[in-house]
Amino acid sequence: MTQIVDALSALAQETRLKAFRLLVEAGAEGLPAGRIGEELDLPPATLSFHLAHLARTGLVRSRQEGRFVIYNADFQNMNQLVGYLTENCCGGRSCAPTTKGVRNETLPRARRRA
Amino acid sequence: MTQIVDALSALAQETRLKAFRLLVEAGAEGLPAGRIGEELDLPPATLSFHLAHLARTGLVRSRQEGRFVIYNADFQNMNQLVGYLTENCCGGRSCAPTTKGVRNETLPRARRRA
DNA sequence: CCATCATTTCCATTATTCTGGAATTATGGA
DNA sequence: TCCATAATTCCAGAATAATGGAAATGATGG
Numbered sequence: 001m002t003q004i005v006d007a008l009s010a011l012a013q014e015t016r017l018k019a020f021r022l023l024v025e026a027g028a029e030g031l032p033a034g035r036i037g038e039e040l041d042l043p044p045a046t047l048s049f050h051l052a053h054l055a056r057t058g059l060v061r062s063r064q065e066g067r068f069v070i071y072n073a074d075f076q077n078m079n080q081l082v083g084y085l086t087e088n089c090c091g092g093r094s095c096a097p098t099t100k101g102v103r104n105e106t107l108p109r110a111r112r113r114a
Numbered sequence: 115m116t117q118i119v120d121a122l123s124a125l126a127q128e129t130r131l132k133a134f135r136l137l138v139e140a141g142a143e144g145l146p147a148g149r150i151g152e153e154l155d156l157p158p159a160t161l162s163f164h165l166a167h168l169a170r171t172g173l174v175r176s177r178q179e180g181r182f183v184i185y186n187a188d189f190q191n192m193n194q195l196v197g198y199l200t201e202n203c204c205g206g207r208s209c210a211p212t213t214k215g216v217r218n219e220t221l222p223r224a225r226r227r228a
Numbered sequence: 229c230c231a232t233c234a235t236t237t238c239c240a241t242t243a244t245t246c247t248g249g250a251a252t253t254a255t256g257g258a
Numbered sequence: 259t260c261c262a263t264a265a266t267t268c269c270a271g272a273a274t275a276a277t278g279g280a281a282a283t284g285a286t287g288g
Contacts, residue, residue: 002128009126012125013119020203044265045250053245064255067264069265073205081199082196085195085196088135091141147235147236148233159278166236167275181232181234181235
């Protein structure tokens with residue numbers, strides 16, 4: 001539960017949510033910290049603070065590459081978070097996205113459950 | 115985005131997450147405030163503070179019923195939150211729930227009666 | 229109305245989080 | 259080595275959130 005709360009609070013902040021979305025867009029390769037700071041127009045200390053926060057919760061990982069530190073989203077952990085919410089906070093209902101375009105073929109066929 | 119951040123931060127707090135889960139369990143009928151305070155062992159002012167927080171974000175609704183105020187989870191809004199996360203924060207990956215007992219490669223969890 | 233119970237509001241206190249300048253560490257190149 | 263660049267840590271102030279006692283509001287039955 002603590003882990004879940006931590007992960008939620010990591011995303012419950014505009015700057016961090018934006019940063020995380022950039023990393024999601026960037027995919028597995030990730031982005032150098034500075035690139036994120038540039039996009040979000042953040043002073044380095046503030047940027048570092050937020051990236052560290054995301055990293056502490058496991059939603060994000062970092063690796064050194066040359067003089068850059070590359071961050072990337074950890075999709076596995078993000079999956080677990082969404083999984084938790086779906087299972088524990090949706091009362092057994094689908095909680096699947098209902099937005100246009102995207103049809104959830106990824107869902108394992110929600111077998112009826114009376 | 116503000117809405118999403120607000121909803122996330124509503125859940126990003128242990129007391130509120132617990133309260134919300136109680137309401138999810140309780141389903142559409144909901145629970146009187148006092149019942150929640152009893153379960154979570156909270157002084158009334160603290161309880162009210164957190165319920166109001168959840169209600170402000172729309173994750174929860176309340177109605178007066180006799181001398182009780184009944185709270186219930188708003189599954190529609192919760193769905194939207196999960197939908198947002200799935201679509202915007204999962205990079206197109208499944209992020210799908212394992213509905214009921216189904217095991218997913220990355221989900222080490224289990225437990226919790228069906 | 230009055231007593232009582234349920235809940236909220238008020239308010240002060242404490243705790244936590246956010247912010248960013250300045251100093252520091254790390255890396256690579258000339 | 260020395261310099262430039264990338265990023266983090268240090269630190270302190272500002273802002274926001276959580277806590278809960280006490281008083282106020284609201285609802286119901288007598």
